Amino acid sequence: MKTKIIISILLFSFFAIINNIEISSPDGRLIVNLQVEKGVATYSLKYDNQEMIQPSRLGLKSNIGDFSEGLTLITQEISELQKSYDMSRTKASHSEFSANKLDCLLENGEKHKITFTFIVSNNDVAFRYTLHRQENDNPKSAVIFSEVSSFLFPEGTTTFISPQSDPMIGWERTKPSYEEVYSADEEMGKRSLYGRGYVFPALFHTGNHGWVLLGETGVTSGYVGSHLSDFSPEIGYTIAYPMEGENNGIGTTYAGIPIPGSTPWRTITVGANLKPIVETTITYDIVDPLYEPSIEYNPVIYTWSWLIWPDDSINCEDQVQFIYLAAAMGFEYCLVDNWWDARIGREKIEELSNYAQSKGVRLMLWYNSNGYENDAPQTPRQCMHNSIVREKEMKWMQSIGIAGIKVDFFGGDKQVTMQLYEDLLSDANRFGLQVIFHGCTLPRGWERLYPNYVASEAVLASENVFFNEGSALRQPFDLTLHPFCRNSLASMDWGGIIMNRFLSRDNASRHTRKTTDVFEMASGIIMQTSIQCVAMQPNNLDELPQVEIDFLKNLPSAWEETVFIDGYPGKFVILARKSAGKWYVSGLNGESNMKEMEVELPMFEPEKTVNYYTDDKNGYALLTEVRVDNSRKVTIVMQPNGGFIIN
Ligand code: CA
DSSP states (O other), rough: OOOEEEEEEEEOSSSSSSEEEEOOTTTTTTEEEEEEEEEEEEEEEEEEEEEEEEEOOEEEEEETOSSSSOEEEEEEEEEEEEEEEEEESSSSSSEEEEEEEEEEEEEEEEEEEEEEEEEESSSEEEEEEOOOOOSSSSOOEEEEEEEEEEBBOOOOOOEEEOOOOTTOOGGGOHHHHHHHOOOOOOTTTOOOOOOOOOOEEEEETTTTTTEEEEEEEETTTTTTOOOEEOOBTTTEEEEOOTTTTGGGGOOOOSSSEEESOOEEEEEEESSSHHHHHHHHOOOHHTOOOOOOOOSSOOEEEEEESSSTTTTGGGGGGHHHHHHHHHHHTTOOEEOOOOHHHHTHHHHHHHHHHHHHHHOOOOEEEEOOSSSSOOOOOOOOOOSSSSHHHHHHHHHHHHHOOOOOEEEEOOOOHHHHHHHHHHHHHHHHHHOOOOHHHHHHHOOOOHHHOOEEEEEEEHHHHHHHOOOOOHHHHHHHHHHHGGTHHHHSSSOOOOOOOOOOSSSSTSSSOOOOOOOHHHHHHHHHHSSSSSSEBOOOTTTTHHSSSSHHHHHHHHHHOOOSEEEEEEEETTTTEEEEETTTTEEEEEEEEEEEEEEEEEEEEEEEEEEESEEEEOOOTTEEEEEEEEEOEEESSSEEOOTTOEEEEEE
């Protein structure tokens, strides 16, 4: 990985205190205005001269002082930031990041200093706070109680947001785990489901002006994960810290930092249309890897018995079937889910792992994160919650050739839980293990920070399509919303492509899947995670048309570029992603009407003939060819809850 940062100082220390500071993006279209008036600091944001965020509060309250009022601006400095780097496990393999940076040094009534930093690229704004030592070199640490940082949108803005859950509710008291429904195009004034505000990412449509996506990045063991408060007409949405009841009430809701020390970055992605919202890499652009990978971690695909054959499939015979399925499809991994220690046993897992490796497949193993944070009963328990047990467990896994772990049921967003995530990742790296989190928080820049981190669930995923028909009915809406919001700021272990027509082992009982086969195949391109689950079942090998099998065998899960083509959150989405130099254009229709549209595909040469997968009348994939016309346009058709793929 090559990282180059050039900082050049353009301006420094005005003689007079200026209370109104403007910083613009390199292309000049995005402008942030920072004001300090009567001791209160606010910022506002305009894109193409349209107001996207109205004057909103800045500052925090801590045990070393109140930095939310009584503020005086001391100095300001604008510099240029350029960064060029490679990354893996995200929507792009390379980023050229260029931005302007504003550092404002302020002091409060007690002459205690704080810096407000803004980074402004062409479509992204990120801000954070840094606390400084006093002249006597103290204090050297601080506790941050709360922030007044807020986001006030223009009147008429509609929201695409998901509520934060009450703590210690839901199945075996495992919430919050970012598994609530996203609503679309709702007005701002509506109270959140639990009165606990909303989780990141949060998407806003600011009237006819454009779109704003809010997120957070750089949250490590050094801070809490935050979310948004409920809406207030005067203030908008405010940064909120974890709830007291999270993590079974253990651990503070405050954040502890050394001084000098900073808060994480809060990110604001802005666009006149949805293209910058889908293509942003801001989550990765402003953080750097925290350690080196111990081995080379590669993107792969895994099979998974648990989704449709649940707990009953955790036995040797069934796992052999899923290992065989992975081998037959050329997939690299097979995930053995919960209860494997009890139902298969450690000795047999060793044998199973050897068998898998003889077929060119490696196992991933499921673990409970507990601990004390909830009542989730699944085992293995008490193997991941501290470094002593982890060391023993991971050493054993390495000795039998296990490739990675899926750790489930975490305690929330408190700093003590962030520490657990980080320790787990760093320990796993020592043993060459890749890590997927479930029942968990939103990852915040983790693909870049931790080289063996793969993805987190933190979404209502495929398991719900299995659990109940209501979720199966909502799946087309969900998967056409995530590319604009949840999956735009972070990889998502969404639970995989489902090829069974019925959500049952016999593929004839329980409820049906509501999407077409091409919808599912295209979702493997549109949903982004570098270790991807193709949750096809052993029976699918005989049942699916050869054209579908062949497509799935060659499905990539590492992307070099992502380009937004068209779409609207919850209605439809068309993206192009490039892998190994080849473009995959794909679309999902989240609605129950057929869509015929002309799309412009600048990645293809005029007159080029390309493969075109579309739905036949029985919901199977039909492979034909289409010619890209002179102006690089193609007419595509998406059936209700269907899709298309061009490659
Ligand atoms: Ca889950």
